Structures are given as structure tokens and as C-alpha cells.
Amino acid sequence: MFPKYFTLEEAQSLLPSIREFLTAANIELERLAEDLVEANGQFERLERRLTKVNVMRVAATPSGLGQVDVSSATLGLSDEEQQSFEKSAHELAQLQENYLLRLNYWLDKITDCGVILRDLRSGLLDFPAREGQFEYFLCWRLTDDDISHWHLLNDGFIGRKPLAVLIEYV
Secondary structure, eight states, rough: OSSSSOOHHHHHHHHHHHHHHHHHHHHHHHHHHHHHHHHHHHHHHHHHHHHHHHHHHHHHHHTGGGGOOSSSHHHHHOOOHHHHHHHHHHHHHHHHHHHHHHHHHHHHHHHHHTTTEEEEEEEEEEEEEEEEEEEEEEEETTTTTTOEEEEEEOOOOOEEEGGGGGGGGG
16 A cells, blocks of 8 residues: 555664655755745735835726726836835745745655655654554654654544553554
């Protein structure tokens, strides 16, 4: 069912690398998210200005709504304001694209190890494992020192059980 199954020892030996990847991913993505929030705020401020000027212009147009010209001259925006808006939109789009690229990079880097990443921020992941025909997940998250829990394939985090009781199932 899974391309790779881990023994407990294999999963534990991978933890230092996984921990490093998750920590680096969260640091980088948090910084990029902060940049996105700032750029989005700037874009929204300029967009509100554009909308406000546009509404005022439409209200002042006797010929009706269907003939509104949204050029910067018609909207009463200066060339500097128009350029600032376009630059802001371009920067926001670039930051969004970069965030998605880096997110996908980290998702691939982590999942290429054979694990199933459930939550990047908390570092929750599962290592597929098997004893004979019995399949289960070794469960770990970034705040855990070591792998100490497992769960059935359909149980998820809420169904975590200590490794000590695994022998009862296999």
C-alpha cells in the first residue's frame, strides 16, 4: 500500500534529518508569510484608494456606470500612485509565487523521505510500518523527543497508542 515501510529503528534514525527539515521549513515559511502579510496590507491600502477614487469618479459621471474609464487619468490617480499600485500588485504576486514554491520544496523534501506529513507547522507525521500483514503508522511530531506512539491507518492522531501496547496488535 505504501512505497516504503519503516521499522522503528529506521524511523528513529531519520528523526534528526526530519527535525532539521521541519524546523528550517517553519522558520523560512514564517518569514515569507510575514513578508506576504506586509505586502498584502500595502496592496489593500492602495486598492482601497483606487476603489475610493473610482467610486467618487463614477458618482460624478452623468452618463452612468456602463461608460467608466478606469485609466489613471480618469480616476484621478497620479502616475506615481498608478505605478505604486502596479508595483505593489506585482510584488504581491511574486511573493505569493515564491511562498508556494518554497512550501512545495519543503513538502517534497520531507515526504521524499517516505513519511506522510500531516501538519507542517506542528511537524506531525506518520511513518508507514508493517508487521506481517498488519499495517500501522508510527506517529511523531516535532515536539516529541522520540517516536513513542503508533496508530491504526484510519485512526489518526486521536487514536494514538503507546508503543508498549503495539505487541497486543501484531
